[in-house]
Amino acid sequence: xxxxxxxxxxxxxxxxxxxxxxxxxxxxxxxxxxxxxxxxxxxxxxxxxxxxxxxxxxxxxxxxxxxxxxxxxxxxxxxxxxxxxxxxxxxxxxxxxxxxxxxxxxxxxxxxxxxxxxxxxxxxxxxxxxxxxxxxxxxxxxxxxxxxxxxxxxxxxxxxxxxxxxxxxxxxxxxxxxxxxxxxxxxxxxxxxxxxxxxxxxxxxxxxxxxxxxxxxxxxxxxxxxxxxxxxxxxxxxxxxxxxxxxxxxxxxxxxxxxxxxxxxxxxxxxxxxxxxxxxxxxxxxxxxxxxxxxxxxxxxxxxxxxxxxxxxxxxxxxxxxxxxxxxxxxxxxxxxxxxxxxxxxxxxxxxxxxxxxxxxxxxxxxxxxxxxxxxxxxxxxxxxxxxx
Amino acid sequence: xxxxxxxxxxxxxxxxxxxxxxxxxxxxxxxxxxxxxxxxxxxxxxxxxxxxxxxxxxxxxxxxxxxxxxxxxxxxxxxxxxxxxxxxxxxxxxxxxxxxxxxxxxxxxxxxxxxxxxxxxxxxxxxxxxxxxxxxxxxxxxxxxxxxxxxxxxxxxxxxxxxxxxxxxxxxxxxxxxxxxxxxxxxxxxxxxxxxxxxxxxxxxxxxxxxxxxxxxxxxxxxxxxxxxxxxxxxxxxxxxxxxxxxxxxxxxxxxxxxxxxxxxxxxxxxxxxxxxxxxxxxxxxxxxxxxxxxxxxxxxxxxxxxxxx
Numbered sequence: 061x062x063x064x065x066x067x068x069x070x071x072x073x074x075x076x077x078x079x080x081x082x083x084x085x086x087x088x089x090x091x092x093x094x095x096x097x098x099x100x101x102x103x104x105x106x107x108x109x110x111x112x113x114x115x116x117x118x119x120x121x122x123x124x125x126x127x128x129x130x131x132x133x134x135x136x137x138x139x140x141x142x143x144x145x146x147x148x149x150x151x152x153x154x155x156x157x158x159x160x161x162x163x164x165x166x167x168x169x170x171x172x173x174x175x176x177x178x179x180x181x182x183x184x185x186x187x188x189x190x191x192x193x194x195x196x197x198x199x200x201x202x203x204x205x206x207x208x209x210x211x212x213x214x215x216x217x218x219x220x221x222x223x224x225x226x227x228x229x230x231x232x233x234x235x236x237x238x239x240x241x242x243x244x245x246x247x248x249x250x251x252x253x254x255x256x257x258x259x260x261x262x263x264x265x266x267x268x269x270x271x272x273x274x275x276x277x278x279x280x281x282x283x284x285x286x287x288x289x290x291x292x293x294x295x296x297x298x299x300x301x302x303x304x305x306x307x308x309x310x311x312x313x314x315x316x317x318x319x320x321x322x323x324x325x326x327x328x329x330x331x332x333x334x335x336x337x338x339x340x341x342x343x344x345x346x347x348x349x350x351x352x353x354x355x356x357x358x359x360x361x362x363x364x365x366x367x368x369x370x371x372x373x374x375x376x377x378x379x380x381x382x383x384x385x386x387x388x389x390x391x392x393x394x395x396x397x398x399x400x401x402x403x404x405x406x407x408x409x410x411x412x413x414x415x416x417x418x419x420x421x422x423x424x425x426x427x428x429x430x431x432x433x434x435x436x437x438x439x440x441x442x443x444x445x446x447x448x449x
Numbered sequence: 450x451x452x453x454x455x456x457x458x459x460x461x462x463x464x465x466x467x468x469x470x471x472x473x474x475x476x477x478x479x480x481x482x483x484x485x486x487x488x489x490x491x492x493x494x495x496x497x498x499x500x501x502x503x504x505x506x507x508x509x510x511x512x513x514x515x516x517x518x519x520x521x522x523x524x525x526x527x528x529x530x531x532x533x534x535x536x537x538x539x540x541x542x543x544x545x546x547x548x549x550x551x552x553x554x555x556x557x558x559x560x561x562x563x564x565x566x567x568x569x570x571x572x573x574x575x576x577x578x579x580x581x582x583x584x585x586x587x588x589x590x591x592x593x594x595x596x597x598x599x600x601x602x603x604x605x606x607x608x609x610x611x612x613x614x615x616x617x618x619x620x621x622x623x624x625x626x627x628x629x630x631x632x633x634x635x636x637x638x639x640x641x642x643x644x645x646x647x648x649x650x651x652x653x654x655x656x657x658x659x660x661x662x663x664x665x666x667x668x669x670x671x672x673x674x675x676x677x678x679x680x681x682x683x684x685x686x687x688x689x690x691x692x693x694x695x696x697x698x699x700x701x702x703x704x705x706x707x708x709x710x711x712x713x714x715x716x717x718x719x720x721x722x723x724x725x726x727x728x729x730x731x732x733x734x735x736x737x738x739x740x741x742x743x744x745x746x747x748x749x750x751x752x753x754x755x756x757x758x759x
Contacts, residue, residue, distance in 0.1 A: 153727075168731070
């Protein structure tokens, strides 16, 4: 089969790899009908996530048709249309039972690697480094899906791929960011980053009752999307000082909650941006926390900062004194996709949201390399690339 | 089960002794004149030189003790140094301007610290600091599994289950109620076999075993089962020890076993948890036969700690 393989930094290619097989009775094989490039795939593309090996199959946002099931997978039949959540979760450990599927204790065969840098291991993730399991990903024609009896969600025929695909990651991720803010009536929520996850965080904040949502980015097309799709107000961080603008827009209080949907590769103008870029380049910090620092500084006293952008390791100049002295709450996590898929599918079916709005480009799988470049450099106002195997 | 307290107390003494060495060393090195006066030794040129050298040695030993992991060796080195110091103090007694009272006090101090050093070094060896005694390979790991203790006890007591999650074991056979025969892969694929006897068996609580006399490998182990708080199942703690008879095949095997015994035991326990909680052991590949159980054969890349460089 054809699959998008990570080859080296800034190098991906479509290669022929062996078709996957059922390995355990709880596996299923899915023939992929739609898959997407995630913003977090760009961290792999930029070589910022360790333990990638040449030939690793990429991709953790995918859906398709079940073509084979293990004998213990009773809930799926060959021919079912399913969306697959990006964290691999057993459904039976203490974390899974608590609904924290991205913390599954049993799905990372390389847990020891993650323990070395993070203390404990989170769940395995499709196509996302050996540190997180070394599972082949879903930017391919077929994928082996472990724990298929608890992961994949069946999609009714009335819901097209475009609307369902993003239940695999970015819609639940953005939604969780908004949910972590515990939004109350009247709240103003600020969202850093208007990429695909940011768009869903913005939309979700309005769905969860935020009075106003303020979106921060530098690309006019992305800011426009936030305004048009979710009714957000917007700030271009290259045009104005974000801190002053937020203060001004909130009567001097600051936003009640802030969502960092940017993560470890934030861009910042001027000296601060250069400082973090240099430190990251020489390995003195793994992550550039510019958006996070700004969110913490801007948040209302006693407010919440939700972090759903991906961070890998260490950050510098983290303003912890702000967190402590102003009683901020910081919440974070990889999305616990399993618990969000069903309720979010309900919202899609009820017409509250059509997640397809983020798609700007469609390419055949064979042109994945062009998709990565286009997405990385935001060419042609690229927000989201969907690949068709 | 070893308690953590004793080991820690020994460690505390060691740290204090290390710092004492650093302080005394710096005093001798930087303030030899004042040190000489305190010790009642006349501050002539040879005495000052000797004090500087002693200071340097003390500093080195102190830092060596603090840095570990071979603290015991440095402690014994300092005991030897103390004997030299006592000799030097004895010589100083005969020189002009010596103050016998102060010299005697200094000698008592040196002897006292040496006694403490020797005691701490022996305590380290007793606390199972593998580097101190150089022979026994020990490992202890614990994991929480979401199953009742009785069920896990029964699973492990059926020794034939052990190779399902312990990668190094090829087979374990029950030869009777308490006797078992173990076959394990050593380094280079060599198979080593031994017989063991269950020496303690408390249903739902503890299984302890020991290799029978005459085995090529002196091996002992224990599994403790304890209820985890908050309905989270059972905390399992495993202790393993291998003591190879010197200079035999057993030594080679134990070295192989000992390369990363703690890590290997951790992986074995993780597989046990996967097996009983999910019904299978997690595999990442997509093809049958291409994924042996994940096993840390080498440390993770340094890039992990220093940013995304490969």
